[in-house]
Amino acid sequence: MPSPAGAPPSPCDVLVIGGGPAGSTAAALLAARGRRVVLLEKDAHPRFHIGESLLPLNLRIFEKLGVAEEVRAIGVHKPGASFISDEHGSKVSFLFINGLNKDYTHSYQVKRADFDALLFRHAAARGAETHENTRVLSVALGGRQGHCITARGADGRTRAWQARFVIDASGRDTVLAQAMGGKQRDPHNNSAAVFGHFHGVAPCEDCPEGNITIHLLDDGWCWMIPLPGGVTSVGVVGTPALFKRRQGSFEQLLMQELDRSPSARARMREAELISPVTTTGNYSYRAKVMQGEGWLMAGDAFAFLDPVFSSGVMLAMASAELGAEAADIWLDDPARAAPLLRAFEGKVRRAIDAMSWLVYRINRPVLRDMFMQPSNRFRMRDGLVSLLAGDVHADTSRQLPVIAFKTTYRILSLLHRMGWHLRDGGLRRMPRGPAPAAAE
Structure with missing residues (x-):
């Protein structure tokens, strides 16, 4: 040839x-x-x-490659993930050690x-x-x-x-x-991201040290990832509605969207940008x-x-x-x-x-309600933790709690269309007015 x-x-x-x-x-x-x-x-x-931000199931591959100790040496120990919602006025942490797969119970941020x-x-x-x-x-x-x-x-x-x-x-x-x-x-997920590295981002109060934190925003979500050397990676992923609000630079857009969230704004009060702000579109x-x-x-x-x-x-x-x-x-x-x-x-x-x-539904009210008020009935929370840990090739015994979680989501979506939502561990009637659509 x-x-x-x-x-x-x-x-x-x-x-x-x-x-x-x-x-x-x-x-x-x-x-x-x-x-x-x-x-x-x-x-x-x-x-x-x-x-x-890596997942626990990465560790098995690191061991197979023979680089597990080298990765550990350059990483920040990550015990899990924390989700923060201003709408719900709460935060919840998912620890990998509580997952169904006990072989790998932590990961790293690198x-x-x-x-x-x-x-x-x-x-x-x-x-x-x-x-x-x-x-x-x-x-x-x-x-x-x-x-x-x-x-x-x-x-x-x-x-x-x-x-x-x-x-x-x-x-x-x-x-x-x-x-x-x-x-x-991907027609189901039309999003884009803007992100940078910062010094001086305040840690999440009452969150396990080393966790990635996800702040749920009105039109998307924000990540805050602790990295070695006191650096924090901060990014906002949003729908087209978020990016249509941009009037200045992407740096201004990033800070503007973080400022719209009280919980994110409080953590960024003393933060200093130390890298260029980068953006990418057509994410999925x-x-x-x-x-x-x-x-x-x-x-x-x-x-x-x-x-x-x-x-x-x-x-x-x-x-x-x-x-x-x-x-x-x-x-x-x-x-x-x-x-x-x-x-x-x-x-x-x-x-x-x-x-x-999960990705397709993260901006939907029902899934956010379930994340912020996790139930372990039928081991749904533990199954969700396993999925968040990257255990996507799980055997049947570990898939059943995920199936239960999805079934509960569909039932709650139906009730949501009828005017009910999940609050304080139970169903509450929403105020009168048109109920938001919640597709399955």
């Missing part, structure tokens, strides 16, 4: 596009199995990235620049050929005949590789999905297909969810782990790997669906 640059392409078993958590995980696992792996990253590590660099270096140490400042220009898929990938390095030169298998872990660049025209914005999307003959997508290259439940890095690394296993088998026996690749896609889609059920 000739290279557009004129020189013969360099052969490899697997070429991984993207040196974030998904790409570095897949590259490390495949290189450790003796595969010739090339890992291309468009930027240079360390580089800023959002998504700093600066993604350090975390991603750690994983990238680890992939190189396991034997992957790594290239930074190398942007993929084109991918010509050729099935079992191999794929030709061309990329431009920092020196402006173009290089090409002939890979037997391609893993697209390019994140929001979605290299393969863009090339195939198969990227679809999904590609039409996830895998094909000799290729697959992992992590955000396939789908991205609103980050309210911090699922991004966990879903990315878990899909990379599953994908690496399927790719390794495909390299030896494509026919035997075909059903495994289909199973891989199905498992990842189910995991995303499990988290998206």
